[in-house]
Amino acid sequence: MPPAPHNGRARIRVAAAAATAALALTGCQALEDVLDVLEEIEADAPSTGAPQSPGTDAEAAEARQRLDAMPIAEPAPRGDYERDEFGSGWIDTDGNGCSTRNDILARDLEDVEFAPDGCKVLSGTLHDPYTGKTIEFTSEDPQAVQIDHVVPLSLAWRMGADGWDRDTRVEFANDPGNLLASDGPANREKSDSGPGEWQPHEGFQCTYAVIYIDVLYRYDLPVSDQDHKGLSTMLDTCA
Numbered sequence: 001m002p003p004a005p006h007n008g009r010a011r012i013r014v015a016a017a018a019a020t021a022a023l024a025l026t027g028c029q030a031l032e033d034v035l036d037v038l039e040e041i042e043a044d045a046p047s048t049g050a051p052q053s054p055g056t057d058a059e060a061a062e063a064r065q066r067l068d069a070m071p072i073a074e075p076a077p078r079g080d081y082e083r084d085e086f087g088s089g090w091i092d093t094d095g096n097g098c099s100t101r102n103d104i105l106a107r108d109l110e111d112v113e114f115a116p117d118g119c120k121v122l123s124g125t126l127h128d129p130y131t132g133k134t135i136e137f138t139s140e141d142p143q144a145v146q147i148d149h150v151v152p153l154s155l156a157w158r159m160g161a162d163g164w165d166r167d168t169r170v171e172f173a174n175d176p177g178n179l180l181a182s183d184g185p186a187n188r189e190k191s192d193s194g195p196g197e198w199q200p201h202e203g204f205q206c207t208y209a210v211i212y213i214d215v216l217y218r219y220d221l222p223v224s225d226q227d228h229k230g231l232s233t234m235l236d237t238c239a
Helices: 008-021 028-044 057-069 100-108 153-158 166-173 184-190 202-218 225-235
Strands: 110-114 121-127 134-138 145-149 179-183
Touching: 057 202, 057 225, 100 110, 100 121, 100 145, 100 179, 121 179, 145 184, 153 166, 179 184, 202 225
Parallel strands: none
Antiparallel strands: 110 121, 121 134, 145 179
């Protein structure tokens, strides 16, 4: 199953603030030693989650192979699906003290400003993958930037997630590899559509297809004929 999100920069900011506050007690050399260690931690921290730039030729080729081998199935009726089947909103699945929403905002935004708790994202700049526009995010207008499930929850439910146990569904809903910070209106427009019905702007279509196929592959989900065609068309945009 996918790795847990990592909010290393938030933790580093908090630790650095604490080290700075301790300057009067520890002295300059001790502070420099602490900051050196923090820089090493940040440099070594693994990058997790969905890619933000066009996939490489190798990634696109692997995605194409996976898509070609993927079983085709049509979505079942929506039935009695409810969002709560995948958990009640954003939670802290990796035990870092931060909600998944804040983990993804911290990952996908630039020039991020955190609350004193080191978790809540107060502001930042999003280069929106779905529209290509730049959005200045503030917590005062939280819906301007939303966290999108690349493979929609309700669609996953109709393609087989209804048979998963609840823990797997909660993991899926909070999987950073299936999450992107995105323009709020674009996210609402996409809703629960698959790639046969909705696609991002052309500059992100290759990456979007690679992400989407990766999620289906990791969770052993089939793809509809319409979505297979949409994903194949988007992979054609890969350089």
